[in-house]
Amino acid sequence: MTISKFQRKIEAIYFEKDSARGLDGTFRWFVEEVGELARAVRKGDPAHLRDEFADCLAWLNTLASICGVELEEAARKYEVGCPKCGRTPCECAGDTAGGR
């Protein structure tokens, strides 16, 4: 599935409800999911982890939609490799993890 199609799917399911809640409330839900992902990482159960990654991805998508951002377009930042050094793999010094 393309990044774009997933964003459309999440919009079809949740955009009305999420946009009515508003940006700040939706951001709080997203952060709650990040917390659930942290717990799943600690516990390490594969099915639980997969679930929480899906939820974080869904909330990031719905937030992007509320902000008018197309994630597939945004993702092009990484098309040429690391946005900072331009290399694949990233050759930035130390732990800076490139332009991210």
Next chain:
Amino acid sequence: MTISKFQRKIEAIYFEKDSARGLDGTFRWFVEEVGELARAVRKGDPAHLRDEFADCLAWLNTLASICGVELEEAARKYEVGCPKCGRTPCECAGDTAGGR
């Protein structure tokens, strides 16, 4: 671009560096990016927002790779609509935002 191809791309650029840093350190970087996204949301500049969404997406991908999770497979949770009520749009009561 498919979700899967983006995950492969981020792996090609960063997996060696990110997996060497380890799961907890990489989770911290992800949370730093969530903080940067919060700031971009507050400031509202479209190009900045797009940048921070891209970065959050990239870090979520690299985390998933370190955890052995395929985001495209995980995203199938939403294939049938809201995972909780099964509907598109979600018909869950109140602000529960479905199975997310």
